Amino acid sequence: MRHFLDFEKPIAELEGKIEELRRTTDAGGIDVAEEIGRLRDKAQALLRSTYAKLTPWQKTLVARHPDRPHASAYIAALIEEFTPLAGDRAFADDAAVIGGLGRFRGRAVLVLGTEKGHDTESRVRHNFGMARPEGYRKARRLIELAGRFGLPILSFVDTAGAFPGIEAEARGQAEAIARSIEACLEAPVPFVATIIGEGGSGGAIALAAADRILMLEHAVYSVISPEGCASILWRDAAHAAQAAEALKLTAEDLRRLNLVDAVVPEPLGGAHRDPAAAIAAVGRQIAELLEPLLALDGATLRARRREKFLEMGRSGVV
Amino acid sequence: MNWISDWALPKIQTLFGAKKEVPDNLWHKCPACEQMIFHRDLERALHVCPHCGHHMRIGAMQRLKYTLDEGFQRIELPKMPQDPLRFRDQRRYLDRLKEAQSRLQMDDAVLVAHGTIEGRRAVVAAFEFAFLGGSMGAGVGEALVTAAKLAVLQDAPLIVFTASGGARMQEGAISLMQMPRTVIATRMVKEAGLPYIVVLCDPTTGGVTASFAMLGDIHIAEPGALIGFAGARVIEQTVREKLPEGFQRAEYLLRHGILDMVVKRSEMRATLARLIGLLREPERAVAEGEAGSAAAPRMALPAPENGGDAAKPPASPAA
Numbered sequence: 001m002r003h004f005l006d007f008e009k010p011i012a013e014l015e016g017k018i019e020e021l022r023r024t025t026d027a028g029g030i031d032v033a034e035e036i037g038r039l040r041d042k043a044q045a046l047l048r049s050t051y052a053k054l055t056p057w058q059k060t061l062v063a064r065h066p067d068r069p070h071a072s073a074y075i076a077a078l079i080e081e082f083t084p085l086a087g088d089r090a091f092a093d094d095a096a097v098i099g100g101l102g103r104f105r106g107r108a109v110l111v112l113g114t115e116k117g118h119d120t121e122s123r124v125r126h127n128f129g130m131a132r133p134e135g136y137r138k139a140r141r142l143i144e145l146a147g148r149f150g151l152p153i154l155s156f157v158d159t160a161g162a163f164p165g166i167e168a169e170a171r172g173q174a175e176a177i178a179r180s181i182e183a184c185l186e187a188p189v190p191f192v193a194t195i196i197g198e199g200g201s202g203g204a205i206a207l208a209a210a211d212r213i214l215m216l217e218h219a220v221y222s223v224i225s226p227e228g229c230a231s232i233l234w235r236d237a238a239h240a241a242q243a244a245e246a247l248k249l250t251a252e253d254l255r256r257l258n259l260v261d262a263v264v265p266e267p268l269g270g271a272h273r274d275p276a277a278a279i280a281a282v283g284r285q286i287a288e289l290l291e292p293l294l295a296l297d298g299a300t301l302r303a304r305r306r307e308k309f310l311e312m313g314r315s316g317v318v
Numbered sequence: 319m320n321w322i323s324d325w326a327l328p329k330i331q332t333l334f335g336a337k338k339e340v341p342d343n344l345w346h347k348c349p350a351c352e353q354m355i356f357h358r359d360l361e362r363a364l365h366v367c368p369h370c371g372h373h374m375r376i377g378a379m380q381r382l383k384y385t386l387d388e389g390f391q392r393i394e395l396p397k398m399p400q401d402p403l404r405f406r407d408q409r410r411y412l413d414r415l416k417e418a419q420s421r422l423q424m425d426d427a428v429l430v431a432h433g434t435i436e437g438r439r440a441v442v443a444a445f446e447f448a449f450l451g452g453s454m455g456a457g458v459g460e461a462l463v464t465a466a467k468l469a470v471l472q473d474a475p476l477i478v479f480t481a482s483g484g485a486r487m488q489e490g491a492i493s494l495m496q497m498p499r500t501v502i503a504t505r506m507v508k509e510a511g512l513p514y515i516v517v518l519c520d521p522t523t524g525g526v527t528a529s530f531a532m533l534g535d536i537h538i539a540e541p542g543a544l545i546g547f548a549g550a551r552v553i554e555q556t557v558r559e560k561l562p563e564g565f566q567r568a569e570y571l572l573r574h575g576i577l578d579m580v581v582k583r584s585e586m587r588a589t590l591a592r593l594i595g596l597l598r599e600p601e602r603a604v605a606e607g608e609a610g611s612a613a614a615p616r617m618a619l620p621a622p623e624n625g626g627d628a629a630k631p632p633a634s635p636a637a
Contacts, residue, residue, distance in 0.1 A: 162528075164548030164556045169566060170574050174527035174547040181501050182533060201485070201494060202528045202547070209498040223485045223494040223525070228552075233407035233487065247490045248403045257402070259491050306502050310463065313456035313492040313499075315399065 005061050011050065011269075014043040047269045054218065056250050057241035060226055062218040063197045064160075067272040069279055070129075071098060071113025071156040074196060077279045078286075079104055079111055079154075085142060087134075091171065094135030096127045096163070097207075099142045104154060105287055110146035112139055112207055113156035116197075129198075130163035133176035136206050140176075140183040147298075152190040152290060155207045160225065161200035177206045184209035185305060188298025192286050195219045195251075195260070196271075211305050212289040213259070214282065215251040217266040221259075222249035259312055262289065348372055364583045373540045373583055375520055377422075378429040378446035381479050385442055385587055390433025395425060395464055398456040403490050411488035418449045426457030427482070430465045432472060436591035438598075441469040445481040445519070445526075452482035454526050455489035459496030462530060466503035475513040475594050480531045484524015493525070500530035508535070513597040515590065518545045518568070518577070536593055537577045538586075539568035545576075 004012040018039050021032045054062065062068070075082055079102035086093040099112040116129035146153045162173055184191065184207065193210035199221030215221060224232075226244035231237040248254075251263040264278075264285045271278035293301065346355045350372035360367075364384055365374040382390060405411040419425060427449035432441045443465040445452040452458075462478070469476040485493040507514045516534035518527075521544035528547050539545060546566035554561060564570045568580045581589050 162547065164552045166553060166557060166559065166561060166565065169546050169548065169553070170570075172532070172574070172576050175532040175576060177528040177547070178497075178501065178530070178532040181498050181529060182505070185498055185501055185505070202497060202525055205494055205497050206528075209501075221491055221494075223490055224487050229487050243407070246403070246405050246407060247487070249490065254491055257490075257492060259495060306505075309495065309498045309502060312495040313398065313402065313459070313489075 003066055005058070005065065007050065007058050007061075011043055011046050014039055014046065018043065044268070051218075051269055055241065056220070056244040056247070056253075057226060059218050059250050060198075060220050060240075060244050062270045062272075063220045065270065065272045066118070067275075068197055069271055069275040070118060071115045071158055071196065073275060074156045074194075074279050074282065075102070075111055075113060077276070078283045079109070080106075082111065085145075086138070088137035088141060090134075090137065092132075092134045094127075094132050094138060095125050096129055096131035096159070097135035097139050098126075099138065101151070104152075104290075105283075108151055110142055110151045110153045111155070112142060112153065114159035114203070114207065116158055127163060129159040130161060131159065131203060131206075132163050132165070132168045133171045133173050136162075136173075136176035136180040139207055140180045143180075143183040143187050146189050147187045150189055152192070152294065153187060153210070154286060154290075155191070155193045155210065157193060157195050157199055157204045157208050158197035159200045159203045160198055162203035162206070177202045180206040181209050185309070186302065188302055190290055190293035190296070190301060191305070192290050192293070194264075194282055194286065195221050196282070200225065209305070209309065211293055211301060211308070212261045214262050214264055214285055214289070215254060215260045216264050216271060216278070216282070217251055218270050219251055220244075220249040221251075221254055222247050257313075349374070366583050371541065371582075373520065373542055375447055375481065377448060378424070378427075378444040378479075381444040381519075382429060382431050382442060384583065385444075385477070385479070385590065386431060386433040386435060386440070387437065390431045390442075392429060392431045393464070393468060395428070395430060395457070395461045397425070398460050400457075401488070402456070402492055403488070405488040405490070407488075414450060414488070422446060422449050424449060426455070426461060427452045428458050428461035428465075430461055430468065432468060432474065435477075435587060435594065438591055438594045439472065439474040440477055440590070440594060441465055441472060441474050442477045442479070444479040447481040447483075447521070450486065452480075452526075453484060453486035453493070454482060454496045454500075455486035455493045456496065458482075458486070459499045462500045463503045463506075466506045469507050469512055470510045473510070473512065475515060475598070476507045477515045477517065477590060478530065478534075479517045479519055480522040480526055481519045482522055482524070482526040484526055497525050497529035501533065504530050504533045513594060515593060517581075517586065517590075518543055518571075520544050523547065523549060532576075535597070538579055538581050538589065539571065539577050540583060540586075541568055541580055543568040545571050 018036055021036050025032055082100055082102035084100035098115045102111055114129045115126045117123035117126040191210040192212045193208035194214040196216055197219055201223050226240040227237045230239035230243040254260045255263050262285055264281050267274035267277045344357050346360050348367040351370035353369040365376045401412045427446050428443055430443045504514055513535050515536045516531050518539040522531055523546050544566055550561055571577045572580050
């Protein structure tokens with residue numbers, strides 16, 4: 001069963017109708033192929049027009065769509081010989097951050113991702129993609145590992161943010177995030193980060209202070225969730241749609257602000273309608289951006305990465 | 319000012335008819351113990367309650383005055399694009415910004431100065447919490463980058479006093495990018511072999527804590543300061559548990575290994591001066607001519623290739 005978002009209701013109704021007609025046909029009833037074709041065209045057109053003008057809040061919902069491909073799906077499709085590595089060597093293994101060695105287009109790389117999970121069991125195991133300090137410490141450890149062995153780093157970011165918990169604070173959530181950002185910036189190897197769904201604040205930048213930053217067409221990247229922003233500035237989370245608008249959190253906005261390098265178009269109706277195509281497009285874009293970085297030495301990469309971030313926000317107004 | 323205002327409680331003052339000459343802020347109520355404190359006593363105590371020891375929030379300028387020796391220099395900070403997103407909630411961000419700027423007479427939430435602390439050179443950056451909650455947007459990030467560059471240029475340690483609610487939402491993802499930007503600032507100072515000391519003041523949370531504020535060579539906090547990543551309310555709603563006593567307070571962080579020490583405001587200057595003196599001890603062995611040049615960590619012993627210099631006695635300590 002496909003999960004439809006609220007604003008997709010008219011599309012859901014059409015697809016329901018198509019399904020019903022098909023069943024009638026299968027049951028040996030009258031041939032309605034022509035009618036089905038007509039309805040299918042209509043549904044496609046509606047899908048196209050709806051997704052062509054998604055509001056920032058609707059994009060937030062698409063970015064959080066439960067069927068949207070998550071980090072593990074990207075790794076499964078794009079990385080050969082994937083060899084997961086675990087643990088922060090101090091306290092625990094945090095499954096909200098996944099990572100390991102593998103090959104991308106034949107080249108050995110280090111892969112990192114925040115993983116939300118796809119069903120109840122895996123969502124609980126991955127803590128819905130919200131990492132604890134151990135997750136960021138694992139990320140830092142793996143980034144340093146990549147640096148030592150000259151492996152390019154690919155990260156796939158999809159998180160609502162770092163986990164807000166008592167234990168997380170007691171074990172230094174803030175320090176763990178700060179150190180992970182530092183490790184990203186210091187890595188003497190090419191680093192391409194992709195915001196595949198939600199880029200939630202500090203929990204996202206901890207894995208995304210990279211040489212090149214990609215964002216999917218319907219992904220969002222923000223300093224705070226629209227709900228959180230609304231509850232502070234409007235004193236009511238119900239103003240989330242307005243907050244989403246004001247925060248300028250869409251891929252298009254971030255590209256215009258020069259905070260991301262490229263936007264990867266999604267299949268019609270969002271990545272969740274054709275995960276394989278969405279992932280393949282991301283793979284092509286990563287390959288394209290990674291290639292020129294491979295020729296640069298560690299010191300140059302690091303210096304340019306710093307310069308890139310230092311330039312952010314110095315100019316450019318929406 | 320006369321003996322009456324020194325001695326009498328506000329209500330009694332009206333009996334003496336002194337009301338007109340007496341501004342209404344002569345007496346302060348301690349937010350912790352609710353005792354009344356005479357303003358001069360409060361100033362003498364560096365805005366620490368003489369009754370209960372509560373460290374009250376103070377402004378950035380006051381912080382610089384309390385920390386640096388007389389004659390310090392404030393530096394002008396680079397201007398950043400204001401309101402890059404044209405953000406508007408119930409009010410326009412630009413209006414909030416302008417209001418804060420004119421009320422506090424500063425461009426953004428951080429002041430940077432250079433001078434000496436008990437005679438030892440230092441660059442100090444201080445947050446102003448009253449300026450939009452000390453939140454970090456491009457202006458604040460740039461202030462910290464500038465402070466770091468100044469420290470490197472002057473071969474002086476960098477000390478940052480934080481007081482911030484976190485990232486400045488009204489600058490969206492640009493404010494998020496101040497996290498890596500300020501981390502880069504800390505790297506500049508460290509790579510120059512200079513101490514980077516963070517003094518966490520009440521309150522320090524969110525993206526400020528999770529970037530430059532947790533990367534100090536030394537982490538100090540003022541007593542009772544609230545320091546954390548996530549807000550207490552968010553945590554309570556998420557874990558549906560009551561938060562432990564003293565959660566996210568300086569003493570709690572000290573117990574959990576996140577701080578080096580909790581230091582009273584009255585002892586801060588002396589502590590900073592001592593730390594700088596201890597951390598920069600090897601500097602005394604470096605010949606004066608080399609002082610500003612090397613980006614590599616300073617060594618107490620000359621490098622092997624300078625064998626001829628090895629016989630020379632170390633330069634006398636700087637005045």
